Amino acid sequence: MSGLIGKKLGMTSIFDEQGHNIPCTVIEAGPCYVTQIKTLENDGYEAIQLAFDDKKEKHTTNALKNHFEKAGVTPKRILREFTRFEPGSRKTYGEELRVDIFQEGEYVDVVGTSKGKGFQGVVKRHGFKGVNDQTHGQHNRMRAPGSIGASSYPSRVFKGMRMGGRMGNDRVKVINLEIMKIMLEKNVILVKGAVPGSKGSYVIIERWS
């Protein structure tokens, strides 16, 4: 696996050679810096930790300051671990990774945090149909879930019964998004289709070889 941390900027569309209008998400990806290398001997598994997006030193705790100093980079806002990052390749502390690790036409997975929707009913949250009739005795239960179980047996509601509740604000991964364009000098990539999260939210772009 290889990847980068990025920031979702928004959506736009581009036209390909055939003139097709392709919806794209613009992601500012990298430059990311290697801040920690985890090894099998030391940590029990192999991973590298990447850092992205500058933050002020006065907003950094002393513990993190030293962590960044060890890697020789300025304080960053976000740290993420990537397991088995490009097996076989050797990374060094403080190494800069930019969007040129990807290629146009490649397929990547993008992980983000979906927009919070608040407390939602079962129709929006789980795709229930609700009650399809407005007449025939229905008056205030158009979007009701219906029965949630039987009576004397089991005398309880089964765990995991789908009901209303908080929706969104979850970790969501979208797989197999095509990279349409890479702009190395601006650290920007365009992926085909939508990506979870609001504008300005952080996303992780992964490529599995």
Add this chain to the structure above:
Amino acid sequence: MSKQALLQYVDGLTEMKEYPAFQAGDTITVAYRIVEGSKERLQKYQGVVLQRKGEGITATFTVRKMSGNVGVERIFPIASPFIDSIEVNKHGKVRRARIFYLRALKGKKARIKERRY
């Protein structure tokens, strides 16, 4: 670079042709390139602009025309490379930016007064 500036930079990479200004209520002719197999031809589509929508390169406009008795609406992306040219035939005098009420009108009622300067 800020988020906005980067988005604008990305949008700026798509070439936009210059077209004459038009708005809802105007009658326009869109010359649209159609590829049939290996041949290419221009199709002229004339009708009334119902709305302009969006901004930048993702903006679109809707053109409605009567094909016999049936209303036909087409939505064109303004940045589409297939649009060869746009000609404004008549400026219409309408009071709103989206004239969907036109869909319910037929015959003489569906006329739009011409705007004169």
